Amino acid sequence: GDSVTQMEGPVTLSEEAFLTINCTYTATGYPSLFWYVQYPGEGLQLLLKATKADDKGSNKGFEATYRKETTSFHLEKGSVQVSDSAVYFCALSDYGQNFVFGPGTRLSVLP
Amino acid sequence: DTEVTQTPKHLVMGMTNKKSLKCEQHMGHRAMYWYKQKAKKPPELMFVYSYEKLSINESVPSRFSPECPNSSLLNLHLHALQPEDSALYLCASSQVRDRGQPQHFGDGTRLSIL
Numbered sequence: 001g002d003s004v005t006q007m008e009g010p011v012t013l014s015e016e017a018f019l020t021i022n023c024t025y026t027a028t029g030y031p032s033l034f035w036y037v038q039y040p041g042e043g044l045q046l047l048l049k050a051t052k053a054d055d056k057g058s059n060k061g062f063e064a065t066y067r068k069e070t071t072s073f074h075l076e077k078g079s080v081q082v083s084d085s086a087v088y089f090c091a092l093s094d095y096g097q098n099f100v101f102g103p104g105t106r107l108s109v110l111p
Numbered sequence: 112d113t114e115v116t117q118t119p120k121h122l123v124m125g126m127t128n129k130k131s132l133k134c135e136q137h138m139g140h141r142a143m144y145w146y147k148q149k150a151k152k153p154p155e156l157m158f159v160y161s162y163e164k165l166s167i168n169e170s171v172p173s174r175f176s177p178e179c180p181n182s183s184l185l186n187l188h189l190h191a192l193q194p195e196d197s198a199l200y201l202c203a204s205s206q207v208r209d210r211g212q213p214q215h216f217g218d219g220t221r222l223s224i225l
Contacts, residue, residue: 034213106151
């Protein structure tokens with residue numbers, strides 16, 4: 001079946017550092033890809049999405065590009081803030097399938 | 112502020128109690144979902160409703176009973192729960208069930224079983 005793999009962390013960075021969270025997927029079809037963020041005590045918020053190869057999703061300084069050749073959707077941000085501390089989930093949705101979530105990556109940003 | 116509203120935010124119940132979780136959305140979405148999330152884990156799908164009809168039940172014990180009274184409301188009825196059912200219960204909705212449609216989540220109900 002479909003699956004998503006991502007670095008579980010925790011990832012600890014200093015404020016203004018560059019962030020990369022790796023995400024790779026396995027899918028039988030041609031999935032859509034998503035990044036969600038979960039702040040403490042809250043539900044999941046959609047951060048960005050991409051529905052076809054080479055699409056770049058972006059939001060709030062975060063970016064990810066759908067790379068079909070490497071089956072990847074890595075999340076990047078040029079300069080993280082303390083307020084970005086959260087858990088980040090990579091997910092895919094394929095035809096006739098439910099969402100498949102990765103295990104989540106906990107990010108801590110220190111001032 | 113989320114556009115999917117869940118009540119209550121917290122619930123503590125004994126193993127013999129009956130309670131219900133409520134979820135509401137006014138975005139005109141026709142697909143709604145219940146997830147269970149344990150600490151430090153991703154959400155696990157429990158139920159999917161599409162156009163108010165149950166389309167997926169992921170082998171969830173019968174002590175969890177979903178209900179979709181109309182296109183805006185989703186309930187989860189709880190009865191005779193076990194301590195291992197303590198978790199964050201998340202509701203989500205999407206425009207329709209389609210690969211390109213993102214799901215929008217509520218903030219969840221944190222459930223504790225005594």
